[in-house]
Amino acid sequence: xxxxxxxxxxxxxxxxxxxxxxxxxxxxxxxxxxxxxxxxxxxxxxxxxxxxxxxxxxxxxxxxxxxxxxxxxxxxxxxxxxxxxxxxxxxxxxxxxxxxxxxxxxxxxxxxxxxxxxxxxxxxxxxxxxxxxxxxxxxxxxxxxxxxxxxxxxxxxxxxxxxxxxxxxxxxxxxxxxxxxxxxxxxxxxxxxxxxxxxxxxxxxxxxxxxxxxxxxxxxxxxxxxxxxxxxxxxxxxxxxxxxxxxxxxxxxxxxxxxxxxxxxxxxxxxxxxxxxxxxxxxxxxxxxxxxxxxxxxxxxxxxxxxxxxxxxxxxxxxxxxxxxxxxxxxxxxxxxxxxxxxxxxxxxxxxxxxxxxxxxxxxxxxxxxxxxxxxxxxxxxxxxxxxxxxxxxxxxxxxxxxxxxxxxxxxxxxxxxxxxxxxxxxxxxxxxxxxxxxxxxxxxxxxxxxxxxxxxxxxxxxxxxxxxxxxxxxxxxxxxxxxxxxxxxxxxxxxxxxxxxxxxxxxxxxxxxxxxxxxxxxxxxxxxxxxxxxxxxxxxxxxxxxxxxxxxxxx
Amino acid sequence: xxxxxxxxxxxxxxxxxxxxxxxxxxxxxxxxxxxxxxxxxxxxxxxxxxxxxxxxxxxxxxxxxxxxxxxxxxxxxxxxxxxxxxxxxxxxxxxxxxxxxxxxxxxxxxxxxxxxxxxxxxxxxxxxxxxxxxxxxxxxxxxxxxxxxxxxxxxxxxxxxxxxxxxxxxxxxxxxxxxxxxxxxxxxxxxxxxxxxxxxxxxxxxxxxxxxxxxxxxxxxxxxxxxxxxxxxxxxxxxxxxxxxxxxxxxxxxxxxxxxxxxxxxxxxxxxxxxxxxxxxxxxxxxxxxxx
Ligand code: HEM
Ligand SMILES: [Cu+2]
Numbered sequence: 001x002x003x004x005x006x007x008x009x010x011x012x013x014x015x016x017x018x019x020x021x022x023x024x025x026x027x028x029x030x031x032x033x034x035x036x037x038x039x040x041x042x043x044x045x046x047x048x049x050x051x052x053x054x055x056x057x058x059x060x061x062x063x064x065x066x067x068x069x070x071x072x073x074x075x076x077x078x079x080x081x082x083x084x085x086x087x088x089x090x091x092x093x094x095x096x097x098x099x100x101x102x103x104x105x106x107x108x109x110x111x112x113x114x115x116x117x118x119x120x121x122x123x124x125x126x127x128x129x130x131x132x133x134x135x136x137x138x139x140x141x142x143x144x145x146x147x148x149x150x151x152x153x154x155x156x157x158x159x160x161x162x163x164x165x166x167x168x169x170x171x172x173x174x175x176x177x178x179x180x181x182x183x184x185x186x187x188x189x190x191x192x193x194x195x196x197x198x199x200x201x202x203x204x205x206x207x208x209x210x211x212x213x214x215x216x217x218x219x220x221x222x223x224x225x226x227x228x229x230x231x232x233x234x235x236x237x238x239x240x241x242x243x244x245x246x247x248x249x250x251x252x253x254x255x256x257x258x259x260x261x262x263x264x265x266x267x268x269x270x271x272x273x274x275x276x277x278x279x280x281x282x283x284x285x286x287x288x289x290x291x292x293x294x295x296x297x298x299x300x301x302x303x304x305x306x307x308x309x310x311x312x313x314x315x316x317x318x319x320x321x322x323x324x325x326x327x328x329x330x331x332x333x334x335x336x337x338x339x340x341x342x343x344x345x346x347x348x349x350x351x352x353x354x355x356x357x358x359x360x361x362x363x364x365x366x367x368x369x370x371x372x373x374x375x376x377x378x379x380x381x382x383x384x385x386x387x388x389x390x391x392x393x394x395x396x397x398x399x400x401x402x403x404x405x406x407x408x409x410x411x412x413x414x415x416x417x418x419x420x421x422x423x424x425x426x427x428x429x430x431x432x433x434x435x436x437x438x439x440x441x442x443x444x445x446x447x448x449x450x451x452x453x454x455x456x457x458x459x460x461x462x463x464x465x466x467x468x469x470x471x472x473x474x475x476x477x478x479x480x481x482x483x484x485x486x487x488x489x490x491x492x493x494x495x496x497x498x499x500x501x502x503x504x505x506x507x508x509x510x511x512x513x514x515x516x517x518x519x520x521x522x523x524x525x526x527x528x529x530x531x532x533x534x535x536x537x538x539x540x541x542x543x544x545x546x547x548x549x550x551x552x553x554x555x556x
Numbered sequence: 557x558x559x560x561x562x563x564x565x566x567x568x569x570x571x572x573x574x575x576x577x578x579x580x581x582x583x584x585x586x587x588x589x590x591x592x593x594x595x596x597x598x599x600x601x602x603x604x605x606x607x608x609x610x611x612x613x614x615x616x617x618x619x620x621x622x623x624x625x626x627x628x629x630x631x632x633x634x635x636x637x638x639x640x641x642x643x644x645x646x647x648x649x650x651x652x653x654x655x656x657x658x659x660x661x662x663x664x665x666x667x668x669x670x671x672x673x674x675x676x677x678x679x680x681x682x683x684x685x686x687x688x689x690x691x692x693x694x695x696x697x698x699x700x701x702x703x704x705x706x707x708x709x710x711x712x713x714x715x716x717x718x719x720x721x722x723x724x725x726x727x728x729x730x731x732x733x734x735x736x737x738x739x740x741x742x743x744x745x746x747x748x749x750x751x752x753x754x755x756x757x758x759x760x761x762x763x764x765x766x767x768x769x770x771x772x773x774x775x776x777x778x779x780x781x782x783x784x785x786x787x788x789x790x791x792x793x794x795x796x797x798x799x800x801x802x803x804x805x806x807x808x809x810x811x812x813x814x815x816x817x818x819x820x821x822x823x824x825x826x827x828x829x830x831x832x833x834x835x836x837x838x839x840x841x842x843x844x845x846x847x848x
Binding site: 022023027028030031032033034111112113115116117118119121122125126129133161163164165168171172178181182183185186189190191216217218219220221223224225227228231234235236237238239241242243244245246247249250253254257317527529530531532 | 562563564567568570571572573574575576577578580581582584585588589591592595596598619635638639642643646647649650651653654656657658660661664665668669670672673677678686687696697698699700702703776777778780781782783784785787788
């Protein structure tokens, strides 16, 4: 496809603030202010953390293969559950989203880079240090934190030498998230190309804008909560000590005021990716664009008033139990709107099933299962039984793995040709998909039953009646983990041109794709838009659900 | 191809690669690592803290100086100006939420946990079994009377003076802003010095109060939930005033070396926003921490 070469030779590059290409060697990555370099760094970091967190989950699953203790002692088991969650949430999923935002937001809204490129570099480089601090605690006296990723006092206050490192690592992650979020939000609000009005933006951009808002609102609250833990432990304050008039339950309120919006931080960008991919491979405009935006906005709003559904069993007043039950159930409404729209987009579409589409479809099915189990948990009297069992573990893994993680995989498959100029192997992509989809269900579906039957989470041993479920779960976990190497090799082969993969893809890699990113060459040049592009209607159709746009694309 | 093209500098500002952020992270991590080992009695000596602190100050100086020079050098167009406005607004919003956590803790303690400890409603057993005889009152250091009896600082005493100081500083800052917009540089600088002086006076009185509390009133961080919320809220606020005063000082010095124009001075305005935010937080503190 013809590429409109941007005029760039005519303006002077005279002042010393201009650098034309990247620097060489390691300093390129340390000093880079380029959104594509930083996006790449974020993604490599995230997948490294997925690997480390994955190894931890295998320790957990190996131990749970059979009842009784076989490989690790209980203390270490608890360190693994705690660290697994922290690494996956703060090191894996969140940086992966920021990485995707780095790469795609400027290309999607038509601007040169993020609004604050140096801050962008800062936000990234904090992460390797923060996680070195956190992972370093594994080698300290008393081991790493073992009180759960939720860090409830008084238990967490018994952490050994690792404690201040845990707190400060969380502070650093918070700085990274807030700077990243401010950067993305400001880019979206301020740098859109002319014609890219708010209600024409691609949904990935919309969901990220709302994610950024959530991050800026709640990461400081988490920082406050862990600061109180720190002062309670070392400076004799009594926020969470009843003897001094405080209350350990107060920590839970503050934590979950952060924690519930946090789970939407993990999932909203996934909604955006799925809303981008399904129209491309159904070759239809997204159904109900506006309602998608309003649904995301209402989910974000509601996420602030449901936090105590994590605390139904701590002894809240009845009115509180009821309020949080009904508020939580309300979230099912906008979530249902989204699922409906995804399905309606596919209705009568001419569908093909390339790897990104397969992962997006699996997302729709499997995330919905997680939503259903969430609804069950939202029913207060029922949660009295389910709370702290494997049912909860099954719930959040369904929304997080075949939910958030599948969407990340889908996004990488979808855009890697644009990033590297090389197509991945579709055959191996499909193999990867089917292995992932099958093994993830083998891993987590049985946990629903184990949980309903009463198996507790965060305990290294269990009663013999749960053996079968756990054997399946462990087999599934190892299978899923191994299957991911197919993906890694497939993607690295695109990056480095292994197996004789050649560049030379058209600008619009997927013929059904719309959006500004498909108007620039593949691979996308180091600086994508030197001037704001002209936003043609064709690129906005992904964001239009008008009948005209629809008909037009059925014909063409 | 387009690979080595550069964004149009009239439209976009794309800074050159920079080692400042990485160095800033190194500095931060050195400080936090040093503090962590100190807290856990594995003292590796104060060197990481001092070295990290020095590097931190140096990098911040370099970075902000660089930004000021870019701004004065005319590299920033209208878009960058809006970028800074949006960013500062979001940053202040995040700060509001940070204080929100501590205000929330104060609310929770006063309206939920203390009444429950006192046996309110269905929590009668909590009181009878765990803390018999404890009655809900404010101020309190909890049923175990942690750190012993203490007195509090009355609102309509030095804290009230501090309120007036901060409110006045908001006014002087606004005068400075108007003078700047009217192109009256000397007046601007004088009003700015007045603002800085008021900030310093506030900090001085606040430090005096802390010494008074620790020395005479036996009001300490360890004084139960009252001491915890009192010192954490006023302490974080004090840190923000300190930072704000330093920022005002920098702006004043920049004004004195000819920076800013009557129609373009977001550096000034951003700091003013921050100062007003600190001011508003204080009003909240004065009402719910000192007064009610
Ligand atoms: C219809 C939507 C949803 C509802 C009604 C819902 C409801 C719930 C409830 C009631 C719990 C508490 C269970 C307990 O501890 O007893 C819970 C836990 C959890 N949910 Fe959801 N949820 C929903 C969607 C999500 C999404 C989208 C995510 C993340 C992407 C998520 C992640 C989690 C996590 C991580 C936990 C467990 C936290 C922990 O205790 O460690 N949920 N959910
Ligand atoms: Cu929740």
